[in-house]
Every structure is written in C-alpha cells, then in structure tokens.
Amino acid sequence: MERINGTGRSFGRRWRNPGIRRLVALCMGMAVLLILLAWAYGQYEGERLKREWLARDERLIGSLAAAHPELVSELPRLLVRAEQDDPEFRKLGQQISSRYGLNEATDDAIFPVVERFRGELGLTLGIGLGLFMLLLSLLLLRLFDNPYRHINRLAVSLENSIKQHAPMDKPLYEDGELGLLSHSVQELSIRLQETIAQLRREKSLLKDTVADISHQLKTPLTSLAIYVELLQDPRTSAEDGREFLETCRRELERMEWLILTLLKIARLEAEALELAPIRAPLQDTIELALEPLRGMAELRRVELQVEEPAEGISLAHDPRWLSEALANLIKNAIEHSPVDGRVSIRTERTPMFAHISVRDQGAGIDEQHLPHIFKKFYQSSPAGSGVGLGLPLAKSIVEKHEGHLSASSRPGEGTAFTVTLPLHRPSSSAPSLTDL
Template sequence: MERIKHPKFGIATIWRNPSVRRLAWAMAILTVVACLLLSLYSHYATERIKRQWLAQENAIAGVLSDGDPAGAKRWLQALSSQPAPETVEAGRQWLAKYGMTQQLEARWLPALGNFHAWTLGLLLPGALLVIALLALWLLRESRTQLRALRDLSDALDNTVKHNLPMAERIYGEGELGLLANGVQALSLRLRETIEQLNRDKTYLKDTVADISHQLKTPLASLIIYIDLLANGKTNPADAAEFLETCRRELDRMEWLILTLLKLARIEADALELNIVQAPFSDTIRTSLSSVERLAEERQVSLALHEPDARPMVPHDAHWLPEAISNVLKNAIEISPPGSEISVTWEMTSIFVRLKISDRGPGIAEQHLPHIFKKFYRASSGGSGVGLGLPLAKSIVEKHGGVLSAANGPDGGAVFFLTLPLQPLPAADSAILTTL
C-alpha cells in the first residue's frame, strides 16, 4: 500500500478505513430498521387510541341515549361538527367544576394511561435492544482491530527477539493497513539487519582465523632463525642466509598486513580515488614494469600487444596499476618457466577491456566462482595467500568496472578487466557484467 505523505485527514481518508465503512453500514441498517419499526408502532398506536376513544364515546352515547335521547342527539351533532369557541369555553368551565382540567394527570384518564404504559413498555426495550446491538458491533469491531494490533506486536517481538519471519502477512486498507505494512517492512528490515550482522560476525571470525594462520608461519620461521642466530654457533654463510630468509618473511608479513589494510579501507568505503582522464597505455606499462623482476625470476616473458588507439580512460593512476599488477603477479606465479603472458586490450565507444592471458594450468570449474574471495587459493602452487585478486577486484569495482576470469580456448587462464569510458559510480558497475 502506498503511503501518502502528509495526507489531509478528511472524509475520503476516513472513509477508506474498512471499520468506518462497516460502522456506516451498520448505522444505516439500524436507522432503516428503526424507521420501519417506528412507522409500524405509530400506525398500531394510532389504531389502539382510536379504538379506546371510540369505546369511551360509545359508552357516553349509550348513557345519553338511555336517559336523555334529545341530549344524545345534540352530543352527536357537536361531535360531528366544528364547535364554536364559546361552546368550547362553556364546556371547559363546566368540566372544571368536576376537576377535569389540564392539570389532571394522564394516568387518571384510562385511554391516555394505557397508551403511556404500553408505549413505555414497548419503546424502552426496543431502544435498549438497538443500543445493545450497536454496542456488540462496536465491541466486535474493537476486538478485531485490537487482535490485529496484538498480532503485529507479537510478530515484531518475534522478529526482534528470535529473528523469526512474520507468521502471517496482514494486508488491508486504511490506517491499520498502513500500520501493518510499515510493521512488515520494519520486520523484514530487522531480519535482514540481524542476518547481515550474523554474516559480518562469521566473516570477521573467519578473517581473523585466516590472518592468524597466515601470520603464524612467517612468525614461526622468524623465531627459529632468530634463535639460531642468537646462539652464535652459525657460520657467516648460514647467518647471511638466515638473515635473508628473515627479510623475506618480514617482507611477506608487511605485504600481507598492508594488503589487508587496503581491503579494509575499500570495504569500509574509506578509500578516496582520484579518478581523472589519463592514458590507459601508460597505466598498463606502469603495471608491467612493477612485475618485470618477478617475471625474470620465474623465467616468464611479458608480451604487450598495443592497438593503434591510445584511449583516455577515467581512472586513478595509483590504484588501478596496483590492481593490474596483482592480476599479473597471479598469472606469473602459476605460469610455467619459459611461457609467455599476453597483455592486450580493445575498446568500444562505451568501455575499454583489458585481457591478460597466461599459459598456466587454467582454473578448475569448481574454483572459478571463488577465486576472488579472500584467502581462497585454487591450488597449492605459488607463494600467494589469496589476497591479490580480491584486492584487484575491489579496486576495479571502485572504478565502476568489472574484473572476471575464465579459461582460455587454448589452455591457461584469461582475466578480463572492463572499465567504462565515462565515470560511473561503483554501485552501477553491475550493468557491465554482461559486457
């Protein structure tokens, strides 16, 4: 149900509530029934008074006709014609001598006394019955609404305390329907928040365990080598080798910690990129130069195939080369000695796509969906710890691009890095997944 912002609480707003409509129908039905009953009562009461009045007149006529036939005729003439005012006044004065005045209570007159008692005995129970029916209906309506509010309260309580979904969705019109819709939305949001907190808790626990595991090995090596050096029994050649090993382990720990800090900054949305239009080819050469030494050590050649076009691509000239370098390092580590890594790109009017192909063993199908997860390693080969590719993917997505992987038709792995030629927010990068 769509909520209207700041609605006027007028007749239309009130009428959309089902309880109000039901109340209006109930009042209308009771009004019609009451009018019909009052019409029947009026007709029956009039006939009853008429019969009692005629009975009294018949009694008077009978008395006069027995004792004074001439007076009975005059009484009949006066009864059937419009009396003169002076005649009415004379009759009033004559009756006043016997106490028949307007101060006489109605109960002393048989016709009026019977009518009053009969009316009171009929209308009062009828009015009480109508009020009772209306009260029962209002009670039923109130119980229905209170039960709906109780259900909403219980559902929200179960969501907050036990993270349970609402047992039954409540839909309706009017203010109660808006309230139910809001409670359901709040319940869903609370469940999503609680589930996200649980996922974050599990993720943090796993991350701490992975970091501890990754740091444990170099720390153990450092402790062993430092103990050997502290004994003073090692020869200079072994001492130099131990020191070189300690340096490598320290470099590895430093890289691991710095990479984790970079990932944490990106995931916390605390990384500010300086995205400007810059030559894409210069960024590729910077990335290649940063891994040339590693490629020489692994006896792997790097082949750059540049197209004629030199596109200007919006990117950060510091962070994007790091992302490309991490992809290249991964390709170098899994490539056999003597192989070649091919780097090329293509561009359209919308995006530029970088392609990095190696001649390694490729990526098994069961590993493809997971290679960009932190600390995930598809094989035991290489010296990586499973942070380079996640960092590269996060940086590319921060640029509004997409980093994906596949197996090449001739073997080996192929990584595609796609960037838009116009600056896009990272949240919109999903539109490039089909490119």
C-alpha cells in the same frame, strides 16, 4: 503502499481509515433505523389511540342513547360537529365540565386512555432505547475491537519474527493508518533481519580473517623464532648471521604483505570501504599497474605486450584500486610464464562494456581447478610461489567496480583472465579508500 508523509489530521486523511468509514456508516445506519422505529411506533400508537377514542365515543353514544332515546339520530352528528373545535361549544363545555370537576388537573384515573398511553409509552420507550443502546454498544465494541485485534496480530507476528530470526509471516496490509503502521513495521522487521544477517556475515568474515591470518603467520613466525635462536647461538658465524637476518627480513616483508592483503580483502568483502571513482582513461590505469612489474618481467625475461583500441577507452573507476587488481593479474601471469614468454594485455570496447584481458603462455590450469582459483589461499599447483591471495583480491576490487572477473584456461595453452567493466557507471562522491 502509501507512505506516512505528515501528521496532519485533514478530513481526507481521516476518511481513508476503514474504521472511520465504518463508524460513519454505522451512525448513519443507526440513525435511519431509529427514525424508522420511531415512525413505526408512532403509526402503531396512532392506530391504538384511534381505536381507544372510537371505543370511548361508542360508549358515550350508548350511554346518551339509553338516557335520551329521542337524541339517537342527533348524537353522531353532534360528535362530528364537536371535532370542528367551535369556540362557543368548547366554552360551554368547559363551563359544564368544571361544575363536575373535569379539567386539566383531573386525575388520570378518570381518563383510562391517557393513563394506558403514558404507561405503555414509558415501557415501550424504555425497552426500545435499552435494546437500541445494547445493539449500538455491541456494534461499537466490534468496530473498535478490530484495530486492537489488528495491532495484536501485528505484535504477535513481530514477536515471532524476532524470536525465529525470520521475516514476518504474512502481510497485514489494509487501508488507512493501520495499514501504514503494518507496512512500516514489516519494513522495520525486514531491515532488522538484514542488519542481523549482515552482522552475522561480518562476524563470520572477521572470524575467518583472523583464522586465515593466524594460519598463514604460524609458519613464518616459527621460522623467525628458529632464526632468532640461531642468531643468539655464539657458534653462528657472521656470514650465517647475515644470511639469517636477510631471511628474517624477507619473512617479515612477506608477513606484512600477507596481513595487508587479507585486511584489504576483508574490508572489501564487508563493504567497509567505498571507491572514489573518476572518469579517466583506462590505458593510464593499465600503465599504473604495469609500472612496478616491468623490472620483474625483465628479470624473468617475459615480454609485456599491451594492445588497445585506437580511440582509447574512458570510464568511471578508481584508478588506484583498479590498477592494484590488474597488477595482481599481471603479476600472476608473469609468475606462470616461461622464460622468453609473453604476457599480453588487451583492451576492447563494446557498446555497454569495456573488456581487459590478461593472457600468459604458461602451462595453464586444469579444468577442475578453475572454479576454485578465486578462493582465498587456493593454489592450483602445490609448487606455486604465491599464497593464493592475489586473485581473490583482484576479484573483490573488480566486483566493487560493479564488474566481473572470469578465467579461461586449458592445460598447455596458457591462461586468460578477463575483466569486464560497465562503461556507464554512476559517479559517487564517497571518500576514497583509506590506505592500508
């Protein structure tokens, strides 16, 4: 469909409208019809005048023959000779006719042929032009009514689309300006529906986020309230008070982490944030993710093993956010690894993608839980130490990089998470994600 790219009124722009083409065709057709009717009427009147004139000549010959029988053989020849417009004969005839009052000022009643011709001509032209104008008016009415019917159908379709919160029922495309109008209105309707759907998704997401935060904060807030009451009790010892304060501090840190993580996930899912990808070595990003987790691994006596191809891998990504996603995967692997276990981080390269796998030697995940582990607050084991937000956050960040996060596991054989990223991703000049 052609786009509206200007307001010019060139001949070509006008001619592409079906209404203009039909109007031109109608005018040309009516002009041809009028010419044909005028020619046919001229032929008919000519034949009629010929018959009237011949009848007049016959009556004249009859009258002269009755008065002068000796001129019977000469009369036809004289009439034919009179048609040759001889100036002498015409002058003589005018002199004789004038004596009896026959001239241009003579009343038409004396010339019945002329009187009938004028009467019939006026009547015929009046009726003919009236019918012609009526036909032309009907055709023009039908022609100019078509755009209004088209606009009315477009308005009704748009109104139904707005009322039913659905795309317009059927395409109303045609050539010309009305076709462009229909196409633009349908595009507008589609974009409005997409915007409404997006607003509904964002509203639902905000509702879910608020509900999640409220649900997750209810328990720590209750605990804090209890600890505050205990601290206010005079019977609480100093040692117990310090322990209660330390517990309150941990709960507050947990609440802060929970809120920030939920906000990150919500803003990523709502596409309210844009990455700032740069082309950087993937190994540097992995090291950035490992740096804050080495102490945790040492404390749990878990070995972190990193494997990478000799040539290294560079691709366009946001190092800060991708490192956070990898850190969540590695932290999850450390938490589920046994003492003296090993977490391996391995990178591979294919012609189109880079793969990062994080594998642990833990108890594994039952097959029935695998489809749900990326849902918020989902825990495959009731004894888990987390709240079920690390994996959903990692998945949102990876998908924001136009990548894919998958998991494979068997009970007793550990779990492997694989991040797949495209090697060739168009760079973006969008601003970096704001810190939360």
